[in-house]
Amino acid sequence: MSEFMAGAGDTPRGAIGSIDLSSGGQSTAVDLTGQVHQLPCCIKYDGPCSVSDYFKPKSTGIEVDGLNVEEAYFRGRKLQGTTIHLPQDYSGFILGKKNVYKGKASDQSEADSNCWKVNARFQSITFWNHDSLPSQDDACLRSLHWLTIAKALHRPVKFEDLESAPIAQPK
Numbered sequence: 001m002s003e004f005m006a007g008a009g010d011t012p013r014g015a016i017g018s019i020d021l022s023s024g025g026q027s028t029a030v031d032l033t034g035q036v037h038q039l040p041c042c043i044k045y046d047g048p049c050s051v052s053d054y055f056k057p058k059s060t061g062i063e064v065d066g067l068n069v070e071e072a073y074f075r076g077r078k079l080q081g082t083t084i085h086l087p088q089d090y091s092g093f094i095l096g097k098k099n100v101y102k103g104k105a106s107d108q109s110e111a112d113s114n115c116w117k118v119n120a121r122f123q124s125i126t127f128w129n130h131d132s133l134p135s136q137d138d139a140c141l142r143s144l145h146w147l148t149i150a151k152a153l154h155r156p157v158k159f160e161d162l163e164s165a166p167i168a169q170p171k
Contacts, residue, residue, distance in 0.1 A: 015114060016114060017114030017115065017116065018115050018116070019095060019115075019116045019117075019118075020098060020117045021093070021118060029093075029118045029119060029120050029121045030119070030120040030121075031121060031122070031123075032094065032120045032121070032122045033121075033122045033123045033124050034083070034122075034124055036092065036094075036124070036125045036126065037055075037057075037081075037125070037126045037127075037128065038125060038126070038127040038140060039074065039079070039128050040079070040128055040129055040130045041074070041130075055072055055073075056072060057070045057072040057081070057126065058070065058071055058072070059071075060080075062133075064133050064135060065134075065135045067082040067135070067136070067141075068082055068083070069081070069133060069134060070082060070083065070126065072128070074128075078130065080128065080129055080130075080132070080133050081126050081128035081129060081134055082126065082134040083124050083125070084125060084126075084127070084140070084141060085123060085124045086122075086123050086124065086125070086144075087144065087148075090147060091121050091122070091123060092122045092123070093118050093120070093121050094118070094119050094120040094121070094122070095116040095117065095118060095119060096116065096117055096119040097115070097117075098115040098116055125140075127141070
């Protein structure tokens with residue numbers, strides 16, 4: 001992780017952190033598959049609430065671009081979305097701060113304050129639009145294309161791949 005601070009020479013400042021993805025943390029993490037939603041708004045509240053009493057997505061029976069459209073209302077506004085499953089061998093995680101330092105807060109280093117743990121995991125996410133139907137062009141869906149590209153870029157090159165690759169001849 002790193003962050004960029006503008007100002008004195010626009011020099012980058014590194015941030016040190018860690019995420020505990022140990023098998024003990026994942027097995028005890030709550031599975032929220034089918035319950036993770038990306039809303040097209042910012043909610044300035046962090047605490048318990050009865051979401052399922054008010055937010056009730058339902059299928060519309062409509063299919064657009066191969067996506068099953070769902071409908072819900074949030075604060076009176078109609079939302080249209082679709083549920084996408086993460087690719088095989090990938091999982092989504094909901095992280096929370098891990099309190100590893102036991103001394104005074106003023107003695108805590110940046111490295112100690114930037115430790116995270118897995119609170120929950122998921123295999124699907126529903127993303128919502130408030131002014132348009134979901135499509136293959138939505139940023140959330142397009143961002144998953146990077147996973148295929150990254151896999152291809154990091155795949156080991158085999159000798160057979162090199163033999164079959166066309167080589168440009170100098171003119």
